[in-house]
Amino acid sequence: MDWELFQQQLVSGISIGAIYSLLAVGYALVYSVYNFTNWAFDGFMVFGTFMGFSAIISLALPLWLAVIISICLTVALSVTVETTSYRPLRLRKAPRLFMMISAMGVNLAIVNTLNLIYGGLFRRFPFEDLEPIFLGGISIGRMDLIAMVISAAVLVLLWGFLYRTKLGLGILASSVDILTASLMGINNNAVAIAVFTITGVLSSVAGLFFGMKYAVYPTMGSITIKAMIASIIGGLGSLPGAVIGSMILGVLETLVAGYISSTYRDMFSFAFLIVMLLFLPNGIMGKSMEEKL
Amino acid sequence: MGYLQAITILSGCNLLAVMGMAVLTGYTGLFSIGHAGFMALGAYMGGILAKELGWHLVPCLLGAGMFSGIISLGIGYPAFRSRLRGDYFAIATLGFAEALRLLLNNIHSIGKIRLGGAYGYMDLPLLKDMTFLPDWAVVVLVCLIALWVTHMFVTSQYGMNCIAIRQDEAAAQMMGVDLLRTKLLALFVSAFLAAIGGALLAFYFGYINPSFFGIQRSSDLLAAVVFGGIQSLIGPTITAILIVAVPQLLLTFAIYRFIVYGLLFVVVMVFRPEGLFGYVQMNSRWITRLWRRNPASGME
Numbered sequence: 046m047d048w049e050l051f052q053q054q055l056v057s058g059i060s061i062g063a064i065y066s067l068l069a070v071g072y073a074l075v076y077s078v079y080n081f082t083n084w085a086f087d088g089f090m091v092f093g094t095f096m097g098f099s100a101i102i103s104l105a106l107p108l109w110l111a112v113i114i115s116i117c118l119t120v121a122l123s124v125t126v127e128t129t130s131y132r133p134l135r136l137r138k139a140p141r142l143f144m145m146i147s148a149m150g151v152n153l154a155i156v157n158t159l160n161l162i163y164g165g166l167f168r169r170f171p172f173e174d175l176e177p178i179f180l181g182g183i184s185i186g187r188m189d190l191i192a193m194v195i196s197a198a199v200l201v202l203l204w205g206f207l208y209r210t211k212l213g214l215g216i217l218a219s220s221v222d223i224l225t226a227s228l229m230g231i232n233n234n235a236v237a238i239a240v241f242t243i244t245g246v247l248s249s250v251a252g253l254f255f256g257m258k259y260a261v262y263p264t265m266g267s268i269t270i271k272a273m274i275a276s277i278i279g280g281l282g283s284l285p286g287a288v289i290g291s292m293i294l295g296v297l298e299t300l301v302a303g304y305i306s307s308t309y310r311d312m313f314s315f316a317f318l319i320v321m322l323l324f325l326p327n328g329i330m331g332k333s334m335e336e337k338l
Numbered sequence: 339m340g341y342l343q344a345i346t347i348l349s350g351c352n353l354l355a356v357m358g359m360a361v362l363t364g365y366t367g368l369f370s371i372g373h374a375g376f377m378a379l380g381a382y383m384g385g386i387l388a389k390e391l392g393w394h395l396v397p398c399l400l401g402a403g404m405f406s407g408i409i410s411l412g413i414g415y416p417a418f419r420s421r422l423r424g425d426y427f428a429i430a431t432l433g434f435a436e437a438l439r440l441l442l443n444n445i446h447s448i449g450k451i452r453l454g455g456a457y458g459y460m461d462l463p464l465l466k467d468m469t470f471l472p473d474w475a476v477v478v479l480v481c482l483i484a485l486w487v488t489h490m491f492v493t494s495q496y497g498m499n500c501i502a503i504r505q506d507e508a509a510a511q512m513m514g515v516d517l518l519r520t521k522l523l524a525l526f527v528s529a530f531l532a533a534i535g536g537a538l539l540a541f542y543f544g545y546i547n548p549s550f551f552g553i554q555r556s557s558d559l560l561a562a563v564v565f566g567g568i569q570s571l572i573g574p575t576i577t578a579i580l581i582v583a584v585p586q587l588l589l590t591f592a593i594y595r596f597i598v599y600g601l602l603f604v605v606v607m608v609f610r611p612e613g614l615f616g617y618v619q620m621n622s623r624w625i626t627r628l629w630r631r632n633p634a635s636g637m638e
Contacts, residue, residue: 082425130604142369143607145425146564149371150603153557157596270436273429308444315437322430323416
């Protein structure tokens with residue numbers, strides 16, 4: 046086996062894993078507090094990417110301003126969706142599956158609206174291709190490197206927020222038991238808004254990276270399914286698990302694409318998902334996910 | 339007239355899959371986001387049986403249904419045995435449908451059978467050549483039979499068990515309902531019906547392509563059941579037909595279709611989670627009411 050090729054694949058795998066991990070952490074966070082899979086993540090990510098893209102192309106804004114605008118708009122969307130589509134269901138104590146269906150509806154509406162407005166074309170961010178960096182025998186794309194560094198920074202910031210601030214601890218407490226947490230004086234609505242603000246930021250950043258690395262198109266959100274697979278591998282609801290699962294999935298996928306065939310890459314991911322769900326449904330680090338009484 | 343027949347056939351094929359979903363989702367409370375996968379299994383299996391083995395229509399449909407049903411048990415057994423949470427089962431079905439679609443996209447032939455990969459499986463026998471009836475009549479007939487059988491199923495003891503599981507799993511188990519067997523049975527019935535829908539679709543076009551059975555079709559099926567309502571066959575039947583017919587009749591509406599679906603999903607879940615026709619049973623009382631002299635007497 047070619048050692049350098051393997052190293053190269055490992056690096057590409059980790060860089061795609063970094064983007065997955067941003068999204069997977071978002072899934073895990075919502076799942077840990079509210080026990081449902083936020084299908085609308087896909088829509089948030091595509092929305093964030095298109096807003097950033099339009100800010101650069103149509104308004105000719107600099108990159109940093111476009112990123113800020115994209116994040117703000119995505120957070121606004123995410124919080125609006127929370128208050129209009131999830132909160133009423135939660136207050137009524139509807140089954141989790143209803144929230145999932147509601148989220149799927151939000152997703153369908155957002156993605157198809159963007160498709161209607163922008164059309165299904167593949168677009169590129171107007172950046173020149175950056176020279177890759179050579180380290181020993183392997184090359185690392187600068188975009189990949191930036192994505193890895195910023196993803197790591199975002200995750201560290203998130204960790205700091207969750208463990209070092211009052212609101213973050215409130216979120217962690219709610220993820221253990223939301224009812225008891227609210228009895229202890231934690232404001233449920235503030236927690237909800239914080240959680241969906243975080244998911245908005247994460248999805249927008251991940252979307253911008255993905256759009257810069259590949260292309261911008263309305264169905265680009267299908268990569269969020271990979272992130273969901275990653276968070277299931279790690280154990281739904283576990284934040285460190287989501288990061289580890291993303292890295293595992295990113296690396297395995299790249300290896301499958303490199304050594305077998307890239308046509309089987311996605312199939313491998315879904316097959317892996319089914320095997321995980323059937324034989325290790327709690328994931329690597331998850332709590333027991335069996336239906337309780 | 340040909341246009342109307344095409345709509346009848348397309349909505350009939352969808353209706354079969356939706357009836358399956360109604361048993362699984364509306365009665366048993368299990369959500370599937372990948373039911374198009376079972377339609378694909380049925381379409382390909384039906385095509386193979388008819389084209390390669392030259393079977394007649396009815397054995398083809400039953401064979402396709404059995405095949406899909408048995409595969410569904412392969413997914414359902416480990417999932418239900420480990421008591422996966424409901425949304426995990428839904429995600430597993432999504433993974434199954436997507437993996438199957440990608441697999442069919444890449445398999446060009448199995449032995450002598452040329453499935454054609456992403457180009458699609460071609461030159462299947464046509465529905466109108468397989469029977470002496472016109473093709474739309476065959477579809478309508480199959481739908482009516484399926485509707486009758488499904489109605490029998492949901493009003494039987496098995497159907498009652500399904501309803502008990504949807505309402506409260508723990509209580510159902512305490513009353514002696516075998517959770518695993520009942521869920522597997524519901525999954526089997528739903529995969530069977532979806533496969534028949536898929537096979538009829540294949541024989542209508544004479545051609546199938548893995549992209550017929552993507553996430554969009556799965557959302558169509560789910561939409562029909564969610565809008566149609568739980569614990570009802572007639573509700574999903576109406577919405578299944580509407581979901582195919584409305585975009586076909588109002589082509590300008592077709593581009594807004596998924597936006598409208600999406601918003602309706604949210605609205606239905608927030609304001610009317612039991613669906614538009616939740617708990618409405620299929621019966622013929624309204625027909626007898628039409629014949630009464632005094633309609634008010636039938637209203638109590």
